[in-house]
Amino acid sequence: MAQEQSAGSGQGFAGDSGVSRIRGRVFEWLTLGATVFGLVMVTALLAYVFNDAIRPFSADPLWHLVYATTVVLPALVLLATYYTSDEPAGEVAIASTGIPIVGLVAGSGLVVLFIELLTPADWFGLVVGLVCAAAVVRLHQLTRPNAAVERLFVIVLAPLLAITGIPAMNIQRTFSSPLTTTEIVTIDAATPSLLPSVGDVLRPLLTAVPGWVLLVAAVTLPVATLFGRQVAARRGDGRGVREVVVGSVGLVAVGSLVAPLFGLAPQHWVLLATTAVLPTGVYLEGVVRRRTGVLGVAFPIVLGAGLVLGTALTNAFGLAGPSSWIGWDFLTSPTSITPEDAGIYPPLVGSVLMLVVIITLVFPIGVGAAIYLEEYAPKTGARGRLVELIEINIGNLAGVPSVVYGLLGLGLFVKGIGLDSGIVIVGGLTVGLLILPIVIISAQEAVRAVPDSLRRASYGMGATKWQTTRNVVLPRALPGILTGTILALGRAIGETAPLLMIGAAASVRLAPNGFFDKFSAMPRQIFAWSSEFDPDFRFGVLAAGVVTLLLVLLLMNGTAILIRNRYQRSD
Amino acid sequence: MSNEPAKLQLTGGEQRRVVRERLYRHLLLLCASVTVVVTGSIIFALAFDAVQFFEMVDPVDFFTGTTWITDRGQFGVLPLVTGTLLVTVVAGLVAIPVGVLAAIYLSEYASARARSVLKPALEILAGIPTVVYGYLALIYLTPFLRTLGIDLGTFNVLSASVMVGVMIIPMVSSLSEDAMSAVPASLREGGFTLGATKFQVSTGIVVPAAISGIFASFILALSRAIGETMVVVMAMGLRPRMFDLSAPLSSLQESGQTMTSAMVQAVTSDVGAASPTYKSMFALGLTLFAITFAMNYLSNWIAERYREEYN
Structure with missing residues (x-):
């Protein structure tokens, strides 16, 4: 805490009018120092962490030079231009770069869920079940508009039954008193499966359908409908929903046929495209229509092109990148x-x-x-x-x-x-x-x-x-x-x-x-x-x-x- | 419900609406009462096992004993309490002056632009996971303090407490700043009219006027330091040590243990669920819960009770 010591010496020259100015200055600097103290300390420590994790200095200096000229320099120049002359474009630049990145990460989370937790058929069954439940609720609303309490039960039970059905239950549990641990009662009951869930009914029908088709239907379609509504509301016309849905389902479906050529499983492409490509497209549509900050769209393009160019150059010249601890292997x-x-x-x-x-x-x-x-x-x-x-x-x-x-x-x-x-x-x-x-x-x-x-x-x-x-x-x-x-x-x-x-x-x-x-x-x-x-x-x-x-x-x-x-x- | 007017029923609709409104009100009330249930179940879950613990270990021995060696059945909580207090005091020594000065800067001196950058940046500090702070203290801060010539063990109280202090700076600064910003501008202007400098206005008018909020922020931040777990578990070691009054500084250089890290040690060691060591966790948890709950309540009370009301 060097700042505090300097404050002490500042107060040391006690005098009259000139003093209070010095004292005020010193105090202002002291408070500023305190504000940045924690920030500087943690940033410095985190810089060490990043250095240890990525080891940037283990790379060929030329590698750094290549990426600095193809990615960092153009990006900085563009950002400076936005900052000085076209502020809305700066916002667009950040959003149109950030949305695909966030979408990709969220999509990767979904991919992980579909690898570890459920199959496309499970998810499709779940979505269809929910749609059926919604239809039942709507029907109840139309036929018995006055039964509010009854409707609450329908709202709770319909989705529950649609998703789980009435599965076979097998309860076997001994309740004992907590202090003395003597058995009070033992329940041992089994019920047969009474009602299959919507997913169970559908599953045998779906075995022949490829996973990506199910995902397009159960992931892309609902997401596209949501975005379509947003677009339609923004534009104030009725065609938005249909245009967005048709456009995105078509894009995702065509992409799934192409994706295997790039080593990407069609199912994963569907998920990633739905979370990354769709929101980006909808955002860009808004930008283009508003006609403010359209130049900002150049930023992600320049960034992406720079990355591709940099990778091509480093590969061509055989420049070694940093031997980072983080990489695909670490994550997988x-x-x-x-x-x-x-x-x-x-x-x-x-x-x-x-x-x-x-x-x-x-x-x-x-x-x-x-x-x-x-x-x-x-x-x-x-x-x-x-x-x-x-x-x-x-x-x-x-x-x-x-x-x-x-x-x-x-x-x-x-x-x-x-x-x-x-x-x-x-x-x-x-x-x-x-x-x-x-x-x-x-x-x-x-x-x-x-x-x-x-x-x-x-x-x-x-x-x-x-x-x-x-x-x-x-x-x-x-x-x-x-x-x-x-x-x-x-x-x-x-x-x-x-x-x-x-x-x-x-x-x-x-x-x-x-x-x-x-x-x-x-x-x-x-x-x-x-x-x-x-x-x-x-x-x-x-x-x-x-x-x-x-x-x-x-x-x-x-x-x-x-x-x-x-x-x-x-x- | 945009199609509501189209099928508006003049008879019968009213009843249905009343029922529905009441239904949703009660559903939402249910959500709000979950929080009360949580508090209740915390107290119940902790007290249930704590009572069993105090059947095995005499409460007097627990609260006055000066050795905590669970393997030998010695459950004196004082070493853990002094360890916790030591961390809290050192963390407070770091966070309170820095936090208050930062609050003064943000509220009185900073330009709107600087404020809009620095305030969220400080809040980011509060969003970094504690396990990361623990790692920073263990792997980077301790060696760094060693290079400054301080003789420290691998696990030591000093770097853990300093890290906890840095971690709670944002709590002090943001709550104090809120209190200072709430001081009406007329008070400052009055000060300037009387010929006070900005320094005099800041320290002589704004800080005293906001003092209840500032103290409330201290208590909240310290209660956070008392309950902090990961930093002390990772960087401070696991050896309970009674605070040594004859050599206070040496306590900082060595390892120590707090109540929180004793709980973690109890749960990660392989002891049976019926053993006193396992049950001791709940007694410690209850003590900790009581302390932090009381401190939060106190902070609330001070902020309310001593608030200077303007306009």
């Missing part, structure tokens, strides 16, 4: 006792599966709680006091140490419900509870930011509270809610202590294939590597793991910021 292989073979694939899959559990658990509950607290909760009287207590309680829960949540997970899910320790669902539930207060607080802020005039207008037109909430408040607050949720998910992906407490494995050789499998997660694996004494582990593999985790976080936070910026601009 399990850990190993030899540092050169160690990878992070199983924990990566574990983290992805855990995120799936967290999203399905936390998002609805968190948003529901936020809506209740902001829109419905009474503000006065005894019940108002109660609501105030709930709010204080949420604030306090956000401050409870993560290790205590780990104990909660251990006590509640492992010892209480009797799930196995260290399985995906326990990890997801535990970390989900941990981020629940954070999601609620950020969703509350987003809901609170919706201007009251909109609500009043909606009430003025005779809408009820729920109609107002659903049709006016929620759509308006959604970007803010998404931003907050993504940031909270970033927190979830880095949590380690709860995973230690619920017994997540240090390293697993095989990636988990379901929500009831043992798993490890990225931070858990990093912690396991940190107790290795081999310097190659300590400085190489460990650094690579940390960089992978940080890159995932960076992408998630970047996405959140992208969403927030778009939303703020449209206001």
Whole structure:
């Protein structure tokens, strides 16, 4: 803390008028120093980490020169141009580069899910089941419009039955008193399978259909419809939906025929194209139509062309790149006792599966709680006091140490419900509870930011509270809610202590294939590597793991910021 | 529901709406009450095993004992408490001055542009996973401090605590800055009118006016430091050590153990679920939960109770 000492000497020349100016200056610099102190320190330490993980200096100097001239220099020149002369183009440049990258990463997450967790037929069955359920609900709405309670049951049961059916159940459990461990009652019951799920009905019919066709139908089509609606709303015409759907399904389908020529499985192409190509296309359509910052589109093109050119040149001249610890092998292989073979694939899959559990658990509950607290909760009287207590309680829960949540997970899910320790669902539930207060607080802020005039207008037109909430408040607050949720998910992906407490494995050789499998997660694996004494582990593999985790976080936070910026601009 | 008016029913529709509205209200209330259930189940899950632990180990021995060697059945929590306090104090020594000064800069001195860059940048610090901070402390900070001539063990209290301090800077700075920004401009202008310099206004008017928020931020940040786990597990070692009053600095150079890392050690060691070591985890967890919950509540109370109301 050299700054503080210099402040002391600054105050040393106490005098009169000139002094206070010096004192003020010194103080200003001191405060600035304090602001950047943590930033500089962490940035410097992270620079070491990146250096150890990527080892840029192990590359041929000419390799650096080639990429500097083909990629870095043009990119910098373009950015400088945008910065000085065409600011909207700069935004477009960042978004049109960021969207495909984020899309590719999200798509890779999906690819991993389809490799480890489900088949295209499973997913197709799930989607068709949900569509059937929606149709049943709609039918109920038309035939019995007044039965609200009945409809709640239909809304809950129809999707459940469509997805799971009534499977055969085999319950065998002994309940014993917790203190004396004497048996109280033993339940041993088995029921036959009564009703197959929609997926089970469809599966035999689908064996002949190639996976990618199912994925086009069950992934590309719904996504394209969503984007199509957005485009149609933006343009204010009726053709948007059809154009986007036909265009994207056609593109993806044609691509799947071509993809094998480039060594990409058609199924994977469908997923990656749907998450990366479609959003980019929709974004670019908007840019071209608005005619602001169209020049920004040049940035990703120049970047991509530079990369291709650089790769071609380095290959042609045989220039060696850095022998980085991070690479395709690192991302796709399990850990190993030899540092050169160690990878992070199983924990990566574990983290992805855990995120799936967290999203399905936390998002609805968190948003529901936020809506209740902001829109419905009474503000006065005894019940108002109660609501105030709930709010204080949420604030306090956000401050409870993560290790205590780990104990909660251990006590509640492992010892209480009797799930196995260290399985995906326990990890997801535990970390989900941990981020629940954070999601609620950020969703509350987003809901609170919706201007009251909109609500009043909606009430003025005779809408009820729920109609107002659903049709006016929620759509308006959604970007803010998404931003907050993504940031909270970033927190979830880095949590380690709860995973230690619920017994997540240090390293697993095989990636988990379901929500009831043992798993490890990225931070858990990093912690396991940190107790290795081999310097190659300590400085190489460990650094690579940390960089992978940080890159995932960076992408998630970047996405959140992208969403927030778009939303703020449209206001 | 845009097609609502088209099939508007004048009779019967009202009843249906009331039922539906009530239904959704209760569903949403259910979501909100999940948080209360979580608090309740934390207390229950921890207390359940903690009670069993205190049947095996005398609470007096637990709270006053000065040795924590679980293998020999010695469960004196004081070494862990002093370890936790040591980390918290050192982290506070780093984070509090730096955080408050940063808050003053961001609220009083920074231009809008600098603020729009520095504020989110500081918040990024809070978003880095703790396991990464632990790794930075263990692999990079300790060797760096050694090159400065400080004699440190591989696992030591100093680098872990400094890292925890850096980690909680954003909590201090962002909450303090919120409190300082909420001080009305008229107060500052009044100060300037009386001939005060910017320095005098910042330290003599803004900081005292925002002091309740600033103190609340200290308590929150320190409660975070008390509950911090991964940094201390990775960089501070696992040897419980009573704080030595005769040589306070040497405690910083050696390894130590906090309550949180004792919990991690208990769960990662292969002890049976019925052993006192395993149960001790829950007693520690309950203590930790009580401390942090009380601190958060206190922080809330200070911010509310001593807030200077303007306008």
